[in-house]
Amino acid sequence: MNESEIRTVVLATLLSIAPEAETDELRSERPLRNQVDLDSMDWLNFLLGLHERLKVDIPEADYRKLVTLDDVVAYLKTKL
Amino acid sequence: MDAASIIRKTVTALRVTPNMADYVVERARFSWDAVSRELGCCSAERVNIAGVAVDRHADGPLRDKVALRFLVRGEPTRDISFHALSAHVSRFANVLKGLGVGKGERVFVLAGRIPELYIAVLGSLKNGTVVTPLFSAFGPEPIATRINLGGGRVLVTTDALYERKIAKWRDKMPTLEHVLLVAEDGGRTSLPGTHNLATLMDAASAACDLTPTGAEDPALLHFTSGTTGTPKGAVHVHGAVTTHYATGRYALDLHADDIYWCTADPGWVTGTSYGIIAPLLHGVTSVIDHEEFDAERWYGILQDEAVTVWYTAPTAIRMLMKAGAEIPKKYKFPQLRFIASVGEPLNPEAVRWGSQVLGLPIHDNWWQTETGGIMIANTPAFDIKPGSMGRPLPGIDAAIVKHNEDGSVTVLDQPDVEGELALKTGWPSMFRGYLNNEERYRKCFSGEWYLSGDLAKRDADGYFWFVGRADDVIKSAGHLIGPFEVESALMEHPAVAEAGVIGKPDPVVGEMVKAFVSLKQGYTDSEELRRELLGHARKKLGAAVAPKEIAVLPTLPRTRSGKIMRRLLKARELGLPEGDTSTLEGGG
Numbered sequence: 001m002n003e004s005e006i007r008t009v010v011l012a013t014l015l016s017i018a019p020e021a022e023t024d025e026l027r028s029e030r031p032l033r034n035q036v037d038l039d040s041m042d043w044l045n046f047l048l049g050l051h052e053r054l055k056v057d058i059p060e061a062d063y064r065k066l067v068t069l070d071d072v073v074a075y076l077k078t079k080l
Numbered sequence: 081m082d083a084a085s086i087i088r089k090t091v092t093a094l095r096v097t098p099n100m101a102d103y104v105v106e107r108a109r110f111s112w113d114a115v116s117r118e119l120g121c122c123s124a125e126r127v128n129i130a131g132v133a134v135d136r137h138a139d140g141p142l143r144d145k146v147a148l149r150f151l152v153r154g155e156p157t158r159d160i161s162f163h164a165l166s167a168h169v170s171r172f173a174n175v176l177k178g179l180g181v182g183k184g185e186r187v188f189v190l191a192g193r194i195p196e197l198y199i200a201v202l203g204s205l206k207n208g209t210v211v212t213p214l215f216s217a218f219g220p221e222p223i224a225t226r227i228n229l230g231g232g233r234v235l236v237t238t239d240a241l242y243e244r245k246i247a248k249w250r251d252k253m254p255t256l257e258h259v260l261l262v263a264e265d266g267g268r269t270s271l272p273g274t275h276n277l278a279t280l281m282d283a284a285s286a287a288c289d290l291t292p293t294g295a296e297d298p299a300l301l302h303f304t305s306g307t308t309g310t311p312k313g314a315v316h317v318h319g320a321v322t323t324h325y326a327t328g329r330y331a332l333d334l335h336a337d338d339i340y341w342c343t344a345d346p347g348w349v350t351g352t353s354y355g356i357i358a359p360l361l362h363g364v365t366s367v368i369d370h371e372e373f374d375a376e377r378w379y380g381i382l383q384d385e386a387v388t389v390w391y392t393a394p395t396a397i398r399m400l401m402k403a404g405a406e407i408p409k410k411y412k413f414p415q416l417r418f419i420a421s422v423g424e425p426l427n428p429e430a431v432r433w434g435s436q437v438l439g440l441p442i443h444d445n446w447w448q449t450e451t452g453g454i455m456i457a458n459t460p461a462f463d464i465k466p467g468s469m470g471r472p473l474p475g476i477d478a479a480i481v482k483h484n485e486d487g488s489v490t491v492l493d494q495p496d497v498e499g500e501l502a503l504k505t506g507w508p509s510m511f512r513g514y515l516n517n518e519e520r521y522r523k524c525f526s527g528e529w530y531l532s533g534d535l536a537k538r539d540a541d542g543y544f545w546f547v548g549r550a551d552d553v554i555k556s557a558g559h560l561i562g563p564f565e566v567e568s569a570l571m572e573h574p575a576v577a578e579a580g581v582i583g584k585p586d587p588v589v590g591e592m593v594k595a596f597v598s599l600k601q602g603y604t605d606s607e608e609l610r611r612e613l614l615g616h617a618r619k620k621l622g623a624a625v626a627p628k629e630i631a632v633l634p635t636l637p638r639t640r641s642g643k644i645m646r647r648l649l650k651a652r653e654l655g656l657p658e659g660d661t662s663t664l665e666g667g668g
Contacts, residue, residue: 018623019615033372034240034264037217037623040373040399040557041589045628060403064376067153 028069110474130206133360138166170288172203183208208291215347219622295319304449305562313515323453323509328358331457375403423558428466452509477504554583595627
């Protein structure tokens, strides 16, 4: 899976939790949660959704590395 | 309860002598007047929360001590001393004066946990202006509803939040005259119709006289949710500071050299009473983390900041438990000596998890927006019965009551009987009204009792146990969410014919918001439509209030009088017996 395909899955997962997110306007180098209202439960569901869609294990210890959209895509890329 | 599960305590085993070592003696000798005198509030005519919390320390022995320590991911720590805080607070009060905003008028603050939030809250108090911190995860609709209910004249927020949640809705907030912005990237803002707060602060003098306020003058307006109707604005007065101080002493056991961390956001009452006011009153250093929950980060803060007293919430504790036992093994917490929790009942497993992982049990306590401060608590020196909220603090009389047909209540003296938890009126931080809603306020009282709306039991040892809510209010992550507010937002969508909203039990957040809707003619259920409804609700309400799940039903159950039966929706969701359905439309 290339980076652009991963990004598509990440955005689809985000939209399943926060359908109101305007993904075209997201700045992928900025913290995602500053741009989309995601409470703690949404954030966990987002990571769980990625796990389910991509069959990637995301251990809790790695959560802190996942701040921006770029972080998430880069992290998943190393795992796929 | 099984005696073996009680967590026994002895005073000698505690690292620091607790502020309350003998419950009976302390309760007997306690008086609110004596506490007020200790704070230097010799007369009810002259009390100001900011005066006691900040100015009192500004030029005394604590002058250069760190009052607030702000942590931001990827940025250096920012410390503000008591003296510096006092200067900032005075500048903000002068900014308000410069805008012609005075005593009794209302300021709203909508921001993440940034220094300006704390400064604006305290500066408003110093100016005698009533202040409301709003949770920054609220969407435009809850924000506008609250600003309009409160008649807010000033809003302090950030440029990003303003553009996302205010600008397009500003014409719906007619009382809002001044918007003061903080630039999130640290620069200056120049959005039309707003002021740049930093510019105004720079131009304002750091000297400012305290506006004279009395114990009964309004200070804080905190919104809470009921089952029906709009949110309620609970009015709190400057005299509440006596409760903030006394409860900081007994329930949080604050000592002068503590490093204290309250994880609550000031948008909720805990984050104001115990995240801003109480630690300042006690002259302790308060750690404030700007970031959202992150298990590893939190353990890191407890260790690196050498936190001694930690006040957090059941949802956070359960999320730490969920994150597993491996992460905390990398950290050490030798300084940590007391942990308290509030928001919803703390399950016994969580109390004991504290002992195993952090080396200390977790002390649950109970209070509400309306009570303004902690009322019932597990305190350091006393045995914990895991699952119990503890015993009433000195100065607080609590009882279990039952309602009589004539509107009066009877105190149930027998132990272990379920009834409504009531408090004897007269403690200083009791709310003094729901803004513009005298009738709803009066309904909270019967004779000398404030009726909490919580069902509880008291055991033979005087410990109280939470049973449930007496109404349909949803408690999610420790915060009350009114189903009506969520239903109203859903009803605004053209596809929705009717909406019923319940709290669905959730192992982490207690209850999560689940909505049931039926559709208008011409609309059919599809995943796409449900997603659209979810987006609609989130956009209007924000992530903290919007439903997490939406289900479409052909029709919603109603009573004969037309009210949607939320209890029945909930019973069905949980697969429980549906109970008495005799008032249901179409018979039972």
